[in-house]
Every structure is written in structure tokens, then in C-alpha cells.
Amino acid sequence: MDARHVPVLLKETLEYLRVSPGAVVLDATVGLGGHSAAILESVGGDAQLIGLDRDPAALAVAGERLACFGDRVRLVQSRFSRFVEVLAELGVPGVDAVVLDAGVSSLQLDDPERGFSFLADGDLDMRMGGASGGEAPAVTLLNKASFQSLRELIRDYGEDPQAGRIARAIVAAREKEPITRTLELAAIVEAAYPAKWRATARQHPATRTFQAIRMAVNAELVELEAFLERIPDVLRPGGRVAVIAFHSLEDRLVKRAFRREAAGCICPREQMLCVCGHAPRLRILTKKPVTPGEAEVAENSRSRSAKLRAAERLADDGAQGERP
Numbered sequence: 170m171d172a173r174h175v176p177v178l179l180k181e182t183l184e185y186l187r188v189s190p191g192a193v194v195l196d197a198t199v200g201l202g203g204h205s206a207a208i209l210e211s212v213g214g215d216a217q218l219i220g221l222d223r224d225p226a227a228l229a230v231a232g233e234r235l236a237c238f239g240d241r242v243r244l245v246q247s248r249f250s251r252f253v254e255v256l257a258e259l260g261v262p263g264v265d266a267v268v269l270d271a272g273v274s275s276l277q278l279d280d281p282e283r284g285f286s287f288l289a290d291g292d293l294d295m296r297m298g299g300a301s302g303g304e305a306p307a308v309t310l311l312n313k314a315s316f317q318s319l320r321e322l323i324r325d326y327g328e329d330p331q332a333g334r335i336a337r338a339i340v341a342a343r344e345k346e347p348i349t350r351t352l353e354l355a356a357i358v359e360a361a362y363p364a365k366w367r368a369t370a371r372q373h374p375a376t377r378t379f380q381a382i383r384m385a386v387n388a389e390l391v392e393l394e395a396f397l398e399r400i401p402d403v404l405r406p407g408g409r410v411a412v413i414a415f416h417s418l419e420d421r422l423v424k425r426a427f428r429r430e431a432a433g434c435i436c437p438r439e440q441m442l443c444v445c446g447h448a449p450r451l452r453i454l455t456k457k458p459v460t461p462g463e464a465e466v467a468e469n470s471r472s473r474s475a476k477l478r479a480a481e482r483l484a485d486d487g488a489q490g491e492r493p
């Protein structure tokens with residue numbers, strides 16, 4: 170298998186999910202079907218899997234890869250923030266394991282026409298769900314957003330210390346003519362970098378800007394937050410969730426959501442008496458995020474920034490759940 174198609178932190182994901190025969194599994198980002206196939210192979214029996222992806226092209230690839238599992242697999246084109254509705258539509262009241270492997274797939278990165286790559290020329294699109302998803306393409310954001318918003322998103326989502334210079338260069342370039350192509354944007358960002366930084370940079374100067382714009386176009390953090398909020402509603406007692414994040418802001422959302430659901434009272438600190446009535450619904454399984462070992466990073470560079478966190482659904486009385 171092509172190294173770029175190897176699922177990230179696969180062994181660890183399987184260990185944390187501990188899927189048993191007869192389980193119902195939700196893969197919220199089925200992608201090319203790597204995690205899904207490994208889960209079903211590892212468990213055998215009659216485990217069922219529901220795979221979501223917003224990208225119809227990914228679903229086509231996953232469909233072929235998972236065809237050998239027959240009607241044990243159901244694939245649905247959807248944003249994962251809608252997973253509760255999708256499960257209801259399928260008549261699935263609860264699940265035993267959930268995996269979410271965030272971010273962009275190699276299928277998306279490798280197709281220049283989708284506009285995710287700064288290394289090949291294509292339209293500045295970057296919509297993971299293609300034209301069908303209702304999001305505005307990157308070209309709209311780049312040519313319409315104010316200097317301030319561009320600077321903030323390149324700073325916050327891209328974590329790029331040159332965000333101000335880059336945003337200024339984008340605004341100056343689009344005043345002459347709209348920016349429409351990936352290589353055009355990459356060149357604008359590269360030229361905005363101070364020469365000294367360009368010479369010493371370990372990655373292409375446009376890496377962070379492209380990441381930031383992709384995250385904004387696909388509302389990636391909004392999606393993740395909505396997903397995390399509803400996970401305890403559908404996990405059966407003893408069921409487990411594993412989330413693989415690639416960005417510090419994503420990982421922070423996962424950490425906070427798990428902590429909130431693992432806590433008893435969530436009243437503000439200054440409140441003397443509890444009024445929230447919140448009961449813990451999750452038990453955190455990973456005190457610290459699990460990261461890939463050197464061997465995995467050497468084999469698959471996409472895994473470099475991966476962080477896995479996992480949690481288990483408690484029974485509603487706060488007791489640890491029983492596995493079927």
C-alpha cells in the first residue's frame with residue numbers, strides 16, 4: 170500500500186477502541202477506508218460499521234476497499250457534525266466505538282484540481298465536500314475577506330508568525346487582479362516571507378497559510394466541536410471514542426470536551442453551590458495524547474503531528490460501563 174494511504178496511529182486506535190464482535194462502529198471520517206478496514210478485520214464476527222465522509226470521492230474509494238465486508242458496512246456522505254441525525258436516519262440508536270481521524274486525506278492533497286496543494290497548479294477550491302457541500306471555495310475567502318480576518322486566520326489556524334506580512338501581500342495582490350490559482354497564492358506567500366526566513370525554513374513558506382485557509386473554508390473546528398459535544402449521547406455504556414487531531418487547536422478542543430464530560434460539577438469556579446447537576450459521562454483513557462513513534466513518523470510523515478485521545482462512556486449513574 171502507498172505509504173500516504175497508511176492509517177495514522179492504527180495499532181493504538183485499535184487498542185483503545187477494543188471493538189468486540191457484534192459491535193456497532195462509527196467511523197466519522199472514513200476517508201480511504203484504512204481505519205475502517207483494519208477495525209473490521211481485527212474484530213471479525215458480525216461487527217457493523219457506519220462510515221461518514223463529506224467527500225464523495227473518498228466514499229467511492231472507501232466503498233471499493235470495504236466491499237469485501239458486504240452489508241456490514243454502510244457509507245453515508247455527511248459532515249460528521251450531523252452524525253446524530255445520520256444514525257437516526259439509519260435506525261441506529263447507539264454505537265460501541267467511534268473513531269475520528271481529522272484533517273485532509275492524501276486523495277484530496279494529491280489532486281491539483283481540488284486546490285489543497287501549493288506544489289501543483291489548480292483552482293483555489295479546498296472544499297472537502299466539493300461543490301455539493303454548500304461551503305464557499307477558498308477563492309471567495311481569499312478575495313473577499315478583510316485584511317484583519319486574513320491576518321487572524323493565518324495567525325490562529327496557520328500559527329504563522331508572518332501572518333501580518335502574508336495578509337498584507339494577499340490584499341495588495343488581489344487589488345491588481347483576483348487570486349485564483351494555487352501556485353499564484355504560494356508565490357505571493359513565499360515572496361512575503363523575509364529572505365532570511367525563506368532561506369532557513371524547514372517547510373515551504375505557504376504550508377501554514379494553505380492549512381489555515383483549508384481549515385476556514387471547511388469550518389473544521391466548528392465541525393469538531395459540534396461532533397465532540399454530542400458523542401456521549403450516542404455511545405453505549407462501555408463504548409469508546411478515539412479522536413486523532415493534527416492541529417494544536419483541534420487537540421485542545423478534544424482535551425476540553427473529554428474533561429468536561431469526565432467532570433462532575435461544571436459550574437463556574439466562583440459559584441459556591443452546584444446548580445448544574447452535571448454528571449460525568451466519560452472516563453478519559455489517555456491522560457496525555459498518544460503520539461506516533463519514530464518508526465511510524467519515518468514511514469509516514471503525515472503522522473508527525475498526530476495526537477490521539479480516547480475516552481470511554483460511563484453508565485448514566487456514573488459507573489463504568491459493561492462491554493457486551
Ligand SMILES: C[S@@+](CC[C@H](N)C(=O)[O-])C[C@H]1O[C@@H](n2cnc3c(N)ncnc32)[C@H](O)[C@@H]1O
Nearest residue numbers: 176198200201202203204222223248249270392
Ligand atoms: C485523514 S482522512 C481519513 C483517513 C481514514 N482514517 C483512512 O484510514 O483512510 C480525513 C477524512 O475526513 C474527511 N472529513 C474532514 N472533515 C470532515 C467533516 N467535518 N465531516 C465529514 N468528513 C470530514 C475528509 O474528507 C477526509 O476524507
